[in-house]
Amino acid sequence: MAARYGVMLVNLGTPAAPTAKAVREYLAEFLGDPRVIDAPRWLWWPILHGVILRIRPPKVAKAYASVWQEEGSPLLAIGRRQQRALAAALAERTGEAVPVELAMTYGQPSMEQAGLALRDAGVDKILVLPLYPQFSRTTTGAVFQRLAKALAPCPHLPELRFVNHYHDHPDYIAALAASVREHWEAQGDRGRLLMSYHGIPKRYVDNGDPYGRHCQRTSELLAQALELEEGSWFQSYQSRFGREEWLKPYTDETLKQWGADKTECVDVISPAFAADCLETLEEIDAENREYFQEAGGGRYRYIPALNDRPEHIHLLSQLVAENTAGW
Ligand SMILES: C=CC1=C(C)c2cc3[nH]c(cc4nc(cc5[nH]c(cc1n2)c(C)c5CCC(=O)O)C(CCC(=O)O)=C4C)c(C)c3C=C
Numbered sequence: 001m002a003a004r005y006g007v008m009l010v011n012l013g014t015p016a017a018p019t020a021k022a023v024r025e026y027l028a029e030f031l032g033d034p035r036v037i038d039a040p041r042w043l044w045w046p047i048l049h050g051v052i053l054r055i056r057p058p059k060v061a062k063a064y065a066s067v068w069q070e071e072g073s074p075l076l077a078i079g080r081r082q083q084r085a086l087a088a089a090l091a092e093r094t095g096e097a098v099p100v101e102l103a104m105t106y107g108q109p110s111m112e113q114a115g116l117a118l119r120d121a122g123v124d125k126i127l128v129l130p131l132y133p134q135f136s137r138t139t140t141g142a143v144f145q146r147l148a149k150a151l152a153p154c155p156h157l158p159e160l161r162f163v164n165h166y167h168d169h170p171d172y173i174a175a176l177a178a179s180v181r182e183h184w185e186a187q188g189d190r191g192r193l194l195m196s197y198h199g200i201p202k203r204y205v206d207n208g209d210p211y212g213r214h215c216q217r218t219s220e221l222l223a224q225a226l227e228l229e230e231g232s233w234f235q236s237y238q239s240r241f242g243r244e245e246w247l248k249p250y251t252d253e254t255l256k257q258w259g260a261d262k263t264e265c266v267d268v269i270s271p272a273f274a275a276d277c278l279e280t281l282e283e284i285d286a287e288n289r290e291y292f293q294e295a296g297g298g299r300y301r302y303i304p305a306l307n308d309r310p311e312h313i314h315l316l317s318q319l320v321a322e323n324t325a326g327w
């Protein structure tokens with residue numbers, strides 16, 4: 001019997017190898033997307049192809065090499081584990097096989113590949129679940145655009161539903177809170193908690209992107225769930241790119257300042273990342289650790305992304321159940 005519906009999990013994408021060539025290909029597609037960088041093409045193209053794609057790939061490839069795993073890029077390896085765990089959870093929950101495919105907005109596995117696999121499984125209803133808790137035009141919006149492109153040649157569209165965001169979903173907040181509590185228990189004490197989100201240009205938020213508001217809400221709900229007092233937790237934005245102003249405060253500047261203030265112990269969580277990747281394993285766990293400790297800070301501890309933790313898989317299966325009601 002054909003499945004009633006299928007699920008397409010979507011994440012950002014990652015280079016095929018930790019080499020300058022593969023990183024160049026990946027960045028060309030990612031940074032060439034007008035949803036990510038909205039400058040007019042005539043202005044942006046010479047900068048991207050003439051400057052950035054010549055200078056950045058060797059440097060970024062080294063960073064990727066420092067986090068690369070036996071199974072490949074962490075983002076992809078963890079995505080595969082999430083895909084398998086979600087399929088198992090849905091089979092248990094519904095008593096039926098629910099096909100789950102993983103797709104990336106940029107690179108492989110592509111949305112075309114994932115869509116064909118779902119079609120081959122006999123599915124004509126697809127729930128698209130972008131792995132971005134907070135909506136941004138640069139991520140969730142880009143998934144929507146890329147999906148439309150992948151489906152454009154189809155003579156007959158599948159029925160579609162799309163999860164816009166889940167930044168305030170009780171099971172998301174509960175999963176984050178469980179990961180922080182578990183970390184504090186394992187460490188035996190609590191550091192000052194920094195919630196660091198991937199940044200976006202401030203101009204995008206000024207023009208209506210709800211991302212900043214979603215991040216703020218996630219932080220407040222997580223602080224409430226952990227019963228944290230005002231002033232014992234902070235929010236910041238990481239991964240700045242280019243010269244324009246991004247959402248503030250910046251994570252690197254915050255940690256340098258905390259280091260200079262001789263802060264004894266810091267715990268950093270990055271709630272916008274559903275899976276660990278370059279931006280958490282290298283930028284937060286390595287680069288920012290160095291900024292903090294070189295400035296004079298004490299202990300520095302990174303709290304891993306939700307990855308394939310059971311509470312996270314439960315959240316994903318709950319999102320599937322809620323968004324496929326009636327199918
Ligand atoms: C203008 C540039 C960028 C915007 C806007 C942006 C938004 C954004 N990105 C993520 C999640 C991820 N980003 C990752 C890597 C990454 N991001 C940018 C730039 C922008 N991101 C670059 C150039 C890179 C590549 C690395 C580098 O060259 O510095 C990743 C990691 C992928 C991996 O392979 O591990 C993720 C995930 C979010 C959530 C977001 C806005 C909400």
Ligand SMILES: [Fe+2]
Pocket residue numbers: 198239
């Ligand atoms: Fe990014």
Ligand SMILES: [Fe+2]
Pocket residue numbers: 239278279283
């Ligand atoms: Fe980065």
